[in-house]
Amino acid sequence: MQEKYIDETKQGEALAIAEKPQNTKKLFLESYGCQMNFSDSEIVASILSDIGYNTTTNQEEADLILLNTCSVREKAEQTVRMRLSQFKNQKKTNPNLTVGVLGCMAERLKTKFLEEEHLVDLVVGPDAYRDLPNLLKQTDDGRDAINVILSKEETYADINPVRLGGSGVTAFVTITRGCDNMCTFCVVPFTRGRERSRDPHSIIKECKDLWDNGYKEITLLGQNVDSYLWYGGGPKKDFAKASEMQQLTAVRFAKLLEMVAEAVPEMRIRFSTSNPHDMTTDVFEVMAKHDNICKYIHLPVQSGSNRILELMNRQHTREDYLALIKKAKEIVPDISFSQDMIVGFCTETEEDHQMTLSLMREVEYDYGYMFAYSERPGTPAHKRMEDDIPAEVKQRRLTEVIALQGELSRKRMQGYVGRTHEILIEGTSKKNENQWKGRNSQNAVCVFDKLEGQKVGDIVSVFVHGNTQGTLLGKTI
Numbered sequence: 156m157q158e159k160y161i162d163e164t165k166q167g168e169a170l171a172i173a174e175k176p177q178n179t180k181k182l183f184l185e186s187y188g189c190q191m192n193f194s195d196s197e198i199v200a201s202i203l204s205d206i207g208y209n210t211t212t213n214q215e216e217a218d219l220i221l222l223n224t225c226s227v228r229e230k231a232e233q234t235v236r237m238r239l240s241q242f243k244n245q246k247k248t249n250p251n252l253t254v255g256v257l258g259c260m261a262e263r264l265k266t267k268f269l270e271e272e273h274l275v276d277l278v279v280g281p282d283a284y285r286d287l288p289n290l291l292k293q294t295d296d297g298r299d300a301i302n303v304i305l306s307k308e309e310t311y312a313d314i315n316p317v318r319l320g321g322s323g324v325t326a327f328v329t330i331t332r333g334c335d336n337m338c339t340f341c342v343v344p345f346t347r348g349r350e351r352s353r354d355p356h357s358i359i360k361e362c363k364d365l366w367d368n369g370y371k372e373i374t375l376l377g378q379n380v381d382s383y384l385w386y387g388g389g390p391k392k393d394f395a396k397a398s399e400m401q402q403l404t405a406v407r408f409a410k411l412l413e414m415v416a417e418a419v420p421e422m423r424i425r426f427s428t429s430n431p432h433d434m435t436t437d438v439f440e441v442m443a444k445h446d447n448i449c450k451y452i453h454l455p456v457q458s459g460s461n462r463i464l465e466l467m468n469r470q471h472t473r474e475d476y477l478a479l480i481k482k483a484k485e486i487v488p489d490i491s492f493s494q495d496m497i498v499g500f501c502t503e504t505e506e507d508h509q510m511t512l513s514l515m516r517e518v519e520y521d522y523g524y525m526f527a528y529s530e531r532p533g534t535p536a537h538k539r540m541e542d543d544i545p546a547e548v549k550q551r552r553l554t555e556v557i558a559l560q561g562e563l564s565r566k567r568m569q570g571y572v573g574r575t576h577e578i579l580i581e582g583t584s585k586k587n588e589n590q591w592k593g594r595n596s597q598n599a600v601c602v603f604d605k606l607e608g609q610k611v612g613d614i615v616s617v618f619v620h621g622n623t624q625g626t627l628l629g630k631t632i
Contacts, residue, residue: 175209182208183217184319187235188225190427191347192258194327194376196223197316199257199284204317206288215245219253219291221277224260226342228529232260239274246274253277253294257284259346263533265303275299281332281347282306305348307390312357315364322582324612326370328361329353330411331377335391336430338457339468339535340497340528343378349390352383355406359418371612372423372579375415380426381433383408409437416445423579423614425449425598431456431479432470439486450487451521451598454480455495459514460507463500466540473514480518491567491597494523498556499549501528501540508552515559521567521599522625523560527553561624568622571599575632578617580609601627 182203186196199221200210211217220242225231239254246252255277256268262280269275276294279287280303290300310332318326334343335350362373377383386397386405394402406414416424424445429452442448454476458464461472483490496511515523527549530542576595584590584602591609592602603617609631617629 175204178204178207178209180208180218181211181213181216183211183214183220184223185221185238186223188223188227188231188259190327190374190376191329191378192223192225193319194316194329195258195281195284197319197327198311198314199223199287200317200319201314202284202287206291210317210319214242217252219255220245221255221257224256224258226259226263226346226531228526229531230529235260236272239272242274253291255279255294257281259342262303262305262346263342266301269299269301277301278303280305282309284311285309307349307351308388310351310353312353315361322611323369324579324581325372325374326365327376328358328365328373329376330358330380331383333390334378335382336379336432336470337468337535339466339540340457340500340531342531342534345533347378349392350379350382351388351390352385354388355385355411355414358411359414362415362419362422366419366422369612370422371614372425373415373419375412375424375426378428379430379433381408381429381435381438383411385411407435408433409435409441412438412448413441413445416441416448420447423447423449423596425451427453429454431476434479436482436486439483439490442490443487449596449598450490451493451596452483452490453493453495456514456518457495457497458500458503458507459511460503463503463507466501466536467497468535473510477514477517489597491521491599492518493598494518494520494525496523496525496556497528498525498552499528499544501536501542501544503528503544503552508555511556512559515556515563519563519567520560521597522564525553525556525560565622565624568599568624568627571595571597571627572619572622575616575618576601576627576629577614578603578629580611580613580615582611595627599627600625601629603629603631606631 184196186193222235224235242254253276254274256275257279258281261278268278276299277290278301282305283302286302293300331352333348333350337344384391384407386394386401424447456476457467459473530537578593578595578601580591580593584592589605590602591605594600616632618632619627619629621628
């Protein structure tokens, strides 16, 4: 999260929902990794709710334990394996307990998971959640169950996600699944399959339903939201084969973003994650046109060196990236950016590293997610390149990147001081129960004293009088 600049896997989050009185079984669902996994967990909870499962935050009372996993980094997988080992005693005392692994780790390891983790009864990939009822019947019969088939069509567009946890104010709306970009370091194309987009009308309907149910902010979600392309269904790679009419009437991301902004004009709208290669300036123009679209973009760059970017197959250069940033700031002057950065990629030199630091200084990111390169089995980098940067060099470079981002974040936060911001109250501050926390349009977290009559979900005007590295300090106007 934005107040942390450390190299760590996001810990699993146990998620709970309101119970259906007629349901008799208990589901303990824990999610790891990216926002897509948390969004997928809401789809899973919806599917299982229809076959008798209510979710619980107490794993001891669960009939079914599911871990929705991440494979982006080795540490993420290690965390899941450690978590699975903690269920052994529970399995002994409750032999009817079913334990399953969902998501990217399930897709990557497939049957190997059942062989290695004898505790696991169920392995389900990201495109196979509809099959969960049938797979659970197999486990009820004492058989291991697995479905890791990737789909070119599945978007779960017709499933109304059960909103898990949270304050009922912010929600994710998935608009694309999969990825076609094939960055050499990334396992996502192999665990989530080819890129396909969701019917825009189902997206609009979900956004309207969220507004009607009291939600005040949505995040349009996908591995690459900018490459959203709806032409009637099917993978993006097949668009060239579409009919002339389909191509002429296709909906791209900028158009979808405007459709959502106009459909729910009082809803705050964010989107993530963006890709520099797919981002177009018309997206910035739509952001500038609509006040309810937040002025913030998460735009991963990964490296400031063209040589490393080419090895990563990022399909953009340093110059392309900086030109995009410049254009965005011209169209949306108050826009903010965050980054993803990988240090210590194969053959990275000290000069490459310094180019990353100089790019960060030029862009002046609000915050970022920074990691040392972690080789992932099956990726092009794993197959063709040597992970040749010593661990101590990676760690030193990562420390320098994190320290610089800390300086930049403090500077950016300082730039918000002395101004009034519209803040959506998302909940109580973790550090002070007498204060609210929320975010401004640029995604900066702000804390301020509670006033009588205020409540979660209100948008209030807050004068910011101070800041820390990652937080604004304010007072309600």
